Amino acid sequence: MKKYHFTILLFTIGLFISSCTTAEIPLEEDPDPINETITYVDNVKTIIDNNCTTCHGAVNPNAGLSLVTYLQVRSAAENGNLIPRMNNATNPMPPSGVLPAATRAIIDKWRDDGFLEN
Numbered sequence: 712m713k714k715y716h717f718t719i720l721l722f723t724i725g726l727f728i729s730s731c732t733t734a735e736i737p738l739e740e741d742p743d744p745i746n747e748t749i750t751y752v753d754n755v756k757t758i759i760d761n762n763c764t765t766c767h768g769a770v771n772p773n774a775g776l777s778l779v780t781y782l783q784v785r786s787a788a789e790n791g792n793l794i795p796r797m798n799n800a801t802n803p804m805p806p807s808g809v810l811p812a813a814t815r816a817i818i819d820k821w822r823d824d825g826f827l828e829n
């Protein structure tokens with residue numbers, strides 16, 4: 712009986728510790744480095760259109776956040792929560808789960824390249 716309680720205690724402590732680890736997940740698979748310059752028109756728009764605009768469209772968007780135009784996406788990435796939420800393991804965008812590391816790496820590179828449109 713005592714041993715049983717000890718096991719439960721260890722289990723609870725384990726749960727507590729694992730829930731304290733950072734929510735932001737790294738690009739775990741270490742995708743190939745991106746050598747090309749990333750632009751909104753060539754690379755980013757397709758990712759947003761395929762994964763975000765069903766909810767963040769022009770009409771009545773979720774969270775009041777429309778991700779339809781270049782300036783809207785740039786503003787959300789530069790000044791808002793777009794990048795942290797796309798990399799947030801516990802509260803990801805899209806809500807169905809984080810996108811593949813290679814896809815998220817494209818968004819990171821877009822930021823590093825200065826959020827270019829073309």
Ligand code: HEC
Pocket residue numbers: 759762763764765766767773774776787791792793794796797802804805806
């Ligand atoms: C199934 C619907 C759905 C999809 C698809 C979706 N979102 Fe969201 N998004 C929401 C909802 C609902 C909220 C508000 C609740 C919350 O913050 O979790 C939200 C909130 C956000 C926020 C926070 C807004 C703020 O003001 O802090 C960001 C940023 C965001 N989404 C970006 C994205 C991006 C980028 C994608 C695509 C990669 C995406 N979302 C895909 C439904 C969605």
